[in-house]
Amino acid sequence: MQKSINLRSFLTASWLGWQIESNWTDPFLFATYSIIKPVAGAAILVLMYSIVTQGNFDSPVFAYLYLGNAFYQYVPAVLTGVSWTIIDDREHYRTLKYIYTAPVNIPFYLFGRAVAKFIVGTFGVVITIAAGVLFLNVPLDWSRVDWPLFLVALFLGVLMLALGGLILAGITLMTARHSYYIGDVVAGGLFLFTGAIFPLEVLPGWLRPVGYILPITYWLELIRRSLVGAVAEAFPTFTALSNGDLLLILAGSSLVFGIASIFIFRYCDHQARERGLIDQTTNY
Amino acid sequence: MSQPLAVKTENLGRIYKIRNNRKEKQRELLALENVNLEIREGELFGLLGPNGAGKTTLIKILTTLLSPTSGQAWVAGFDVTKQPAEVRKRINMVSGGETSGYGLLTVRENLWMFAQFYGIPSPEANRRIQKLAEIVGIADRLNTKSSDLSTGLRQKMNIIRGFLTDPEVLFLDEPTLGLDVGASRDVRSFIRRWMDENPHRTLLLTTHYMVEAEELCDRVAIINQGRVLACDTPARLKQNLRHEIFFQVWVIAPRLLDDYSFLQIPGVKHFHQFPEEDSLRLEITLEEEAVLSEVINEFAAQSARILRLEKREPTLEDVFVQLVGQRMEEVENVTVSAN
Numbered sequence: 001m002q003k004s005i006n007l008r009s010f011l012t013a014s015w016l017g018w019q020i021e022s023n024w025t026d027p028f029l030f031a032t033y034s035i036i037k038p039v040a041g042a043a044i045l046v047l048m049y050s051i052v053t054q055g056n057f058d059s060p061v062f063a064y065l066y067l068g069n070a071f072y073q074y075v076p077a078v079l080t081g082v083s084w085t086i087i088d089d090r091e092h093y094r095t096l097k098y099i100y101t102a103p104v105n106i107p108f109y110l111f112g113r114a115v116a117k118f119i120v121g122t123f124g125v126v127i128t129i130a131a132g133v134l135f136l137n138v139p140l141d142w143s144r145v146d147w148p149l150f151l152v153a154l155f156l157g158v159l160m161l162a163l164g165g166l167i168l169a170g171i172t173l174m175t176a177r178h179s180y181y182i183g184d185v186v187a188g189g190l191f192l193f194t195g196a197i198f199p200l201e202v203l204p205g206w207l208r209p210v211g212y213i214l215p216i217t218y219w220l221e222l223i224r225r226s227l228v229g230a231v232a233e234a235f236p237t238f239t240a241l242s243n244g245d246l247l248l249i250l251a252g253s254s255l256v257f258g259i260a261s262i263f264i265f266r267y268c269d270h271q272a273r274e275r276g277l278i279d280q281t282t283n284y
Numbered sequence: 285m286s287q288p289l290a291v292k293t294e295n296l297g298r299i300y301k302i303r304n305n306r307k308e309k310q311r312e313l314l315a316l317e318n319v320n321l322e323i324r325e326g327e328l329f330g331l332l333g334p335n336g337a338g339k340t341t342l343i344k345i346l347t348t349l350l351s352p353t354s355g356q357a358w359v360a361g362f363d364v365t366k367q368p369a370e371v372r373k374r375i376n377m378v379s380g381g382e383t384s385g386y387g388l389l390t391v392r393e394n395l396w397m398f399a400q401f402y403g404i405p406s407p408e409a410n411r412r413i414q415k416l417a418e419i420v421g422i423a424d425r426l427n428t429k430s431s432d433l434s435t436g437l438r439q440k441m442n443i444i445r446g447f448l449t450d451p452e453v454l455f456l457d458e459p460t461l462g463l464d465v466g467a468s469r470d471v472r473s474f475i476r477r478w479m480d481e482n483p484h485r486t487l488l489l490t491t492h493y494m495v496e497a498e499e500l501c502d503r504v505a506i507i508n509q510g511r512v513l514a515c516d517t518p519a520r521l522k523q524n525l526r527h528e529i530f531f532q533v534w535v536i537a538p539r540l541l542d543d544y545s546f547l548q549i550p551g552v553k554h555f556h557q558f559p560e561e562d563s564l565r566l567e568i569t570l571e572e573e574a575v576l577s578e579v580i581n582e583f584a585a586q587s588a589r590i591l592r593l594e595k596r597e598p599t600l601e602d603v604f605v606q607l608v609g610q611r612m613e614e615v616e617n618v619t620v621s622a623n
Contacts, residue, residue, distance in 0.1 A: 020386065093386050093387070101376070102401040273348075
């Protein structure tokens, strides 16, 4: 049976993304890099926590920040995975115009290219959590994990991040090579406002609303509650909200975000055609 | 009954708004102006013009990469701005002089991947890849990573990518640019063969090589500064010059000749000189053969000794000179200096 253009675009781009992501070096180096990068990232945070709290790894604060940090790896991975493809195809491989003139659904193609980054990001998350459970007493009891909530939250979160990546891809389409790491820059900027490593209450009152309007904040909270429910509930953020409330907010904000991202991408795509930017190369 | 149109443009225009930096005021660059073309299904149509004439801009519009600023265009019956998805199912494009492709993938993988975007089942895609690779002479490199290919071989890979999907309308933008003589000849013969295989295939080729346009195209549009100056079969375009006489002369002279003195001779229409290794090659157009004696006298006056003199048939280059007043390379040099 003939696959639809959307599915074809997604599957072929996923294959291509994986080839590019996994073939830049030999498999051993790739595997080593995939392990060392997330562990090193977590180690810096653990070291800082250890100095500040004098090694109090039993505090619920530790589980809070460790899990938040672990899952936050998805944010730059997916945002960059989707948006970086524009630069990669346009400037590096010079194939973007051929992708654009083929019967390809561009958003699905971009999502497909991000799958490899998502998979590598998942390695990072799993390795980070495993290290936390095995060596740092992160209180993760597999039998008490709320798997349905976890899976639904993870799916919604990744979808929301992919749609965020689509907005960045649209912006990238209209700009030059300056936006090379736009995904990483945005992810880095949001790190402090999404409750990834500390509750929003730590922020000054006037900065907290930033966190409240970002779907990532609700997503991370849901992920924590699904994995270590009792510990996560010890924090003031969102204590008034049930898991169902949070899920509803995440789904609603993702929907709004999704609709906005599609309109923004379409606008940028249209502008790029108007201005002849689809095949521009900046050559520097 | 007339043949259906594969490409149609109506008063198509494109203006670029450009500025080099933020402080500079935006200026307009006219790339296409009132282009009206009708390309019939089954035609191998050539767009001939110097670099910067607007050929690539036209291809970009027809392949949905760029929006026109005025007018309309249809490809395979679909409006390129309103129905781009329908257009893309029916077209493919190859740009010459590029090294595009995913360097980490082999030639076969690159081509297979693009075939997937067009919904070609894998066994059929692999069969076509093998066949086309044999035709263009890279069958032995199918399992080589494309980053390891020379520029010419990469270009051949891209040419296969264009033909692989068997499009209704294929756009080739300077397909032999950067290829050596032998490879260019192979590509040209392949293009002709591909067209002959199926009368419903349409190909729009842009080139600034006169020989390519003359050898391949059923009809040619001559384009300069965004305007189509003439459109007809190569034979009919040249027929307009049947009252003129063309000479090619090689002379040895102490210095470049004084063009003005030659152009002052009544009956001399064009005079162009090209320094070669040991001599000067001259392209001279006369209104009648009798003028030749005066031209020869002028050679003597300028101490130029004739090595060889040939009367030749008009070419598309002569058509271009007649329309624009300059040879194509002169127009390109002016464009380069202006930039």
